[in-house]
Each structure stands twice: as structure tokens, then as C-alpha cells.
Amino acid sequence: MTSAVTIPKSGGTGRTSAVAARARQVVKAYGTGETRVVALDTVDVDLMRGEFTAIMGPSGSGKSTLMHCLAGLDTVTSGQIFLDDTEITSLKDKKLTQLRRDQVGFVFQAFNLVPTLNALENITLPLDIAGRKPDRQWLDQVVETVGLSGRLKHRPTQLSGGQQQRVAVARALASRPRIIFGDEPTGNLDSRAGAEILGFLRRSVDDFGQTIVMVTHDPVAASYADRVIYLADGRIVDEMRTPTAEAVLDRMLRFSGGHPQTPSSDTRGRTA
Template sequence: MTTAVSIPKTGGSGGHTAVAARARQVVKAYGSGETRVVALDHVDVDIARGRFTAIMGPSGSGKSTLMHCLAGLDTVSSGQIFIDETEITGLKDKKLTQLRRDRVGFIFQAFNLLPTLNAIENITLPMDIAGRKPDRAWLDRVVQTVGLADRLKHRPNQLSGGQQQRVAVARALAARPEIIFGDEPTGNLDSRAGAEVLGFLKRSVDELGQTIVMVTHDPVAASYADRVLYLADGRIVDEMHSPTAELVLERMKSFDARGRVS
């Protein structure tokens, strides 16, 4: 029998909020002996379903490593990672690849669009490869949400950077994954295009019920999230709910002022 997940003191989700992904005592280390570097140091965290979570921290804090481990893109040295109720740590490569394809979406800083395909073909490509038919009503809703209805026949070289990233966002949403991970998704965009893409990501959470986890170094980008997790030295050291850019910046400055957080 499946039971609801309700585990207190795990990064602050607490209560009875449905959990889309979670880490338990996760350690990620590279090398051994004197050259051993710990990127994640016994991390416990819950990612709430239907919420927008940002992960922040200084360079080398472990934020991208945490996201890659949660997404099944990287292995852990010890501990457990779950997507919903499925433990992905220890899954065989074939099963893990299938899980990522069917249940997880990705948005990267590089748009990763195929130049020979138009926008709608790029959006449906992962489903085409998997032999799955898109849900037409859902696809139409996604296209409307990200504002691409009049650009579907355009190839990437006919689109601006912001439009290309919107295609990438739509591609991640189109298969209705349980959770979407974004690694600096607006890092290659100017502030206006970045704000558009972040607005679409927030709408996908608020209006479509999507779950998004985004690594960012930008306080403005983080302000679109419902919750910000702060990493330092491979550990979650703080979090903020309902953030603003000003509050995020102040929190980051306090970390910088203290140097390495113990």
C-alpha cells in the first residue's frame, strides 16, 4: 500500500505537502584519500509537488551537483534519491534512462534545439523518439502558456534567444513530466528575455500544476520561485519562502560576508 510522504525536518517542506522528489543523507564525493572532495555532505531535502524551487549558493557550493543527483543525471556516493515513491539510487542504467525519459523534464542554459526542425517538431521530438503520441489538448495549452502559437513553423535560426528558450521550456512541459529541472535556464538570455521565460515557468507551476527545480545564481531569477534553498560547502544552510530579489540578494551577501558557512 502506498502511503503519503510526511517527513519533518527535511529542508523545511514539512507538513503533509505532496513530495515530488527527495534526498536522504546524500553524499557526493570525488577522489579519495587526501584528494577527496565532498560536493554534497549528507543532504536531506524534500521538493514539494506543484511548486517552483530555486537552488542558490556560491560557486562550488554543490547546487548543480544536487540538481544533477536529484534528476538522476549523476550518481551519489551514499544516501538515497527518490522521484515520487521510486528510489532512483541503484536503478540499472536502462531503468534510469526510461524514468528520466518518461517522468523528468530538463531545461538547460544551452537551448539544445535541432536546427533542421521547426519549433513544434523540436517540442514533440522527445515524445516522437519514445514512440508516444502527444496529448493534443495539453500540447495546445503548453504552447499558449509559453506564447508560441504564432511561431510553431519557425526554425531556431528564425527565432530570438528568448523564443528558442521558450521552445525548450515547451519541450520540457509537453510530455507532462512529474518534475522539471532547469540549470541556469536564463543564463544565455538578456534581462527582458529572461524575465519572459521565468514568467512562463512560473505560470506553468501556477496554472498547469508543474513542479520545477531551478539552479540559478541570479537573485531576480530566484524571486520567481516559491522557495529558495541555499547551499554552502555541500550542505543546505538556509531557505526562504516567497522570496523577493532584494531579500535573496541580502541573504547571499550575508553568506559572502561570513565566508565559508560552517
């Protein structure tokens, strides 16, 4: 496996034009007849390699559904999903499971750690399941990046929520996936711990060339991204480049007609 130090720094600026994932005319519907609900309505989107993309929208807009379909965690009613050049919508279950295991990383709001394993064992678990040995240099770099060097022997119950989510982030990075999906990854954390996790995700894009797609309702979290995509009623209605928390909040207010929570001053770290 390639040494970590040779990875090109390609994230954060849009310098690369390669598409990491894309949706083409994707429809996701539940039910039939009068009870039919369309969660995604002919969605087309390209997600670029080496970029941090945030997906936002009001409750029920389809943002989590879109992420789950892009990640191969949910099926589509019609249309196509591609990861790199592989159309995952036509894959059999076994092939799709293998692709997710080998090429996709996940960070969820619920940390999803195994309580009987220590931090290091949780980090390497996907590699162990796949029968792959971790690249020690890469693993050490990931652990150092997320600040877990002194906590590797601790079990989840011995870690704070922020530390548990650092383990989850390190686990997602450990196998060097082509793309990492995060579903409200800071939703269960206080503002300081949330800012730390978002900083780690940002650095993984800038320093490692990682591709990250994150669903969030938080304008501060979205401000760490290179690009924000807005959904409403199952459709992509707008996008923003180099977002700030204030600009995202203003855009969300216009789309939702609601009142998203005003960003707190202590997590306003990135004002791209």
C-alpha cells in the same frame, strides 16, 4: 491522457503535501585520499509537488551537483534519491533512462535544440523518441502559454535566444513530466527575455500544478520561486519562503561574503 483543463491548480501556495523528489543523507565526492573533494555532504531535502523551488549558493557550493543527482543525471557516492516513491539511486541504467524520459523534464542554459528540426518538432521530440503521441489539447495550451503559436515552423536559427528558450520550456512541459529541472535556464538571455521565461515557468506551476526545481545565481530569478534553498560547502544552510529579489540578494551576501549582481529594475516582476 487527461485533458489539460482538468488539471487541478495546486502550485504556488504549498497547498499540497506530496513530495515530488527527496534526498536522504546524500554524499557526492570526487577523487580519493588527499585529492578527495566532497561536493555534497550528507544532504537531506524534500521538494514538494506543485511548487517552484530555487537552489542557490556560491560557486562551488554544490547546487548544480545536487540538481543533477536529484534528476538522475549524476550518481551519488552514498545516500538515496527518490522521485515520488521510486528510489532512483538503485535503478539500473535502462530503468533510470526510461524514468527520466517519462517523468522528468529539463531546461538548460544552452537551449539544446536540434537545428534541423523546426520549433514544433523540437517540442515533441521527447514524445516522438518515446513513441508517444502528444495530447493535442495540452500541446496547444503549452504552445499558447509560451507564446509560440506563430513560430512553430521556424528552425532554431530563425528564432531569437528568448524564443529558443521558449521552445525548450515547451518541450519540457509537452510530456507532462512529474518534475522539471532547470539549470540556469535564463543564464544566456537578456533581462526581458529572462523575465518572460521565468513568468512562463511561474504560470506552469500556478496554472498547471507543475513542479519545478531551478538552479540559479540570480536573485531576480529566485524571486519567482515559492521557496529558495541555500547551499554552502555542499550543505543546505538555510531556506526562504515567498522570496523577494532584495531579500534573496541580502541572504546571498551574508552567505557568500561576495557581491552578487544587484537586480535590474526591469525584471523585478514578482515580489511575492
